[in-house]
Amino acid sequence: MSRLTRRGFLARSSALAAAAAVSPVIVSRARANPGPGQLAMVSVAPNPRGSIEKLYLLKGDPLAGPITTILAEDGAAEPARALPDGTRRVLRLMHYNDMHNHMTDLHPKRGDTHRLAQMVQQVNAAKAAAADDEIVLFLSGGDDHTGSVFDELLGWSPEEFVADAGYRAASAAGVDLAVLGNHEFDRGAAQLKIGLDRDAAFPVLSANVHSSAHIARDVDYTPAAVAEVKGLRIGFIGLTTAIDTRTGMESDPTLAVASPVESAANLYKAVEAVSDVVVILSHCGYGRGMHKSGKAAAARLIGEGDFDIADAIGPMSEKPVVLIGGHSHTALNAEGIDADNMVAGLLLTQAKANGQFLGEIAMSVAKGQGRDQWFSSVALHPVKRRDDRLKPGDDGYDRAEHDGDYDAGFEAQVMAPMIAALDGKLSEVIAEVADDTLVSTPRTVADRYVGEVAIGNLMNDTLVKRSASFPGGPVDFSLFNATGLARGIDKGPLTFREWFDVMPYADVIDVATLTGAQIRDMLTSNARRILRPEEVAGTDLTGFVSRGFLHFSSGIRYRIALGASAADARAVDITLNGTPVEELLDQSFTMAFNSYISLGAFGETWNGKPIGGGVAGEIPSFDVRGLPWNHTGLVYRNELIAALREIGTISETTGVVLDGRLALA
Known part of the structure; x- marks a missing residue:
């Protein structure tokens, strides 16, 4: 459950009650900038490839309190073509979430899977078949970045920018609106702004991201919007997770994310007042507090998630409202509406992740009839995976993607130029893998949460050697988190793309100075995060065990005494470069961190909050954020790739080892 003090709970309850009591006043022909309690309703051009006829952005501050007044441009307050009460429109919302730049999945053996192009074909077919009273919109539930080699086109600086692949593809696909996800900020808000602008x-x-030094509310993004199509007004509210967005970055120290529940509650009545139906685009995750769904193999910290948002909005809503989710990678309502996903009268849905499904909500809305006369259905449409090795009659052939299953024109005109821009980098061989016994994907997945993992050893030891060229000089040790190891590598040539798939997340290198005592305390915290032997059989090791379990370079050796429970677990027999830690408690050492961990690891809690991921006992975590830091600005993946190029052959002699640096007592 979310952790609130009684005073905090009462204060929030009072604020939500105040928001629910608001009856917003609409003031027409007002051009003034919005003040506290006000939103300006400003017309803008919609995506020309989308379906919206008229689009209005709702600009203002939803964090200061309930919105009581809407300042509407002349003609904006009422639809241009007013519908008589009782007139029906069928609104079809086609949606995806957490695409993570998997618009086209490239594979040398199976062939390329054209995920977004399949969706484009289905959405365009729905639009072509739409009756006069039917509306089709296409929406993104956020996290349009981070996760595939297309990330490299975004770059890390203005000079490196080639394209924002996720947003460029979505624009061409006819996406009408999107919400900011947490991974939009991985390469910094300054780089995000370039992608937004271009x-x-x-x-x-x-509605709840605020105070960035690089992107501004009401300029680069807005809290809410209203779309008009065929006389129907559809309101949209966007919400971003407050748990996993990269706040605290040196490049954007004031970036913050407020409570999505309070932000939504402050906005809702105002958006509803100028809409016939409301859509909440929530990139906050399915569930509330600690919850297990989607990519989580164990309970994961969601914080204020979709259940909390629905509980706040449901009682105050008087018109049809639905919530399209994201962040937790959950497949909801695959077999039609699941009663568990109706929360406080709101339908919650989500389309898993990485372009695996195209979601659809169909709503029959009667103008002026509130929530009494509306009906909805929901579906998930599977996106087919390519496998050119299959022949007609083979098992799975009919479920695989074939020519004709996707919009070939979209793929050729939009995706192919971006793939061509990557071709040289993608196919570049950076090293040769001599033996994949210890570093294959099955072995990596089996080992990463339960003990020593060979690919983590290779990465950490290689980075320590590479650190001789770091600003500030070499480091003593290095670490990397288990959830950042997405897969292993295969015997034979290792390409840039294949290594990208090992560590797909955007991290830079931060170097901390720690005492031996602090390293000892970190290792004991780590011991309490390991997936214990009694948990393994009941855990899907291919999913995320979001506990922040860390792997270290060879200079750190220790055993984990498991004890009777996680709370009893300890790191024992610790040596640092061969010397017992007890002799080094006051000595200082340097350690390279990936920036996800140095920022406190958010829901994986290296920030003083209780360890999550299903660990019982409310065990406080070690807080790394107050350590002395040297922010190198070096890209973690790039430094490893440069080192692997120099190594040439990846083998036991060059770092693929299980050397007992971590053992279980």
Whole structure:
């Protein structure tokens, strides 16, 4: 459950009650900038490839309190073509979430899977078949970045920018609106702004992101929007997770994310007042507090998630409202509406992740009839995976993607140029893998949460050697988190793309100075995060065990005494470069961190909060954020790739080892 003090709970309850009591006043022909309690309703051009006829952004501060007044441009307050009460429109919302740049999945053996192009074909077919009273919109539930080699086109600086692949593809696909996800900020808000300015032809929404030094609310994104199509007004509110967004970065120290529940509650009545139906685009995750769904193999910290949002909005809503989710990678309502996903009268849905499904909500809305006369259905449409090795009659052939299953024109005109821009880098061989016994994907997945993992050893030891060229000089030790190891590598040539798939997340290198005592305390915290032997059989090791379990370079050796429970677990027999830690408690050492961990690891809690991921006992975590830091600015993946190029052959002699640096007592 979310952790609130009684005073905090009462204060929030009072604020939500105040928001629910608001009856917003609409003031027409007002051009003034919005003040506290006000939203300006400003017309903008919609995505020309989308379906919206008229689009209005709702600009203002939803964090200061309930919105009581809407300042509407002349004609904005009422639809241009008012519908008589009782007139029906069928609204079809086609949606995806957490695409993570998997628009086209490239594979040398199976062939390329054209995920977004399959969706484009289905959405365009729905639009072509739409009756006069039917509306089809296409939406993104956030996290349009981070996860595939297309990330490299975004770059890390203005000079490196080639394209924002996710936003460029979505614009061409006809996406009408999107919400800001947490991974939009992985390469910094300054780089995000370049992508928004150059490649997003649609509005992006977030009511609770604020105070960035690089992107501004009401300029680069807005809290809410209203779309008009065939006389129907559809309101949208965007919400971003407050748990996993990369706040605290040196490049953007004031970036913050407020409570999605309070932000939504402050906005809702105002958006509803100028809409016939409301859609909440929530990139906050399915569930509340600690919850297990989607990519989580164990309970994961969601914080204020979709259940909390629905509980706040449901009682105050008077018109049809649905919530399209994201962040937790959950497949909801695959077999039609699941009663568990109706929360406080809101339908919650989500389309898993990485372009595996195209979601659809169909709503029959009667103008002026509130929530009494509306009906909805929901579905997930599977996106087919390519496998050119299959022949007609083979098992799975009919479920695989074939020519004709996707929009070939979209793929050729939009995706092919971006793939061509990557071709040289993607296919570059950076090293040769002599033997994959210890570093294959099955072995990596089996080992990463339960003990020593060979690919982690290779990475950490290689980075320590590479650190001789770091600003500030070499480091003593290095670490990397288990959830950042997405797969292993295969015997034979290792390409840039294959290594990218090992560590797909955007991290830079931060170097901390720690005493021996602090390293000892970190290792004991780590011991309490390991997936214990009695948990392994009941855990899907292919999923995320979001506990922040860390792997270290060879200079750190220790055993984990498991004890009777996680709370009893200890790191024992610790040596640092061969010397017992007890002799080094006051000595200082340097350690390279990936920036996800140095920022406190958010829901994986290296920030003083209780260890999550299903660990019982409310065990406080070690807080790394107060350590002395040297922010190198070096890209973690790039430094490893440069080192692997120099190594040439990846083998036991060059670092693929299980050397007992971590043992279980």
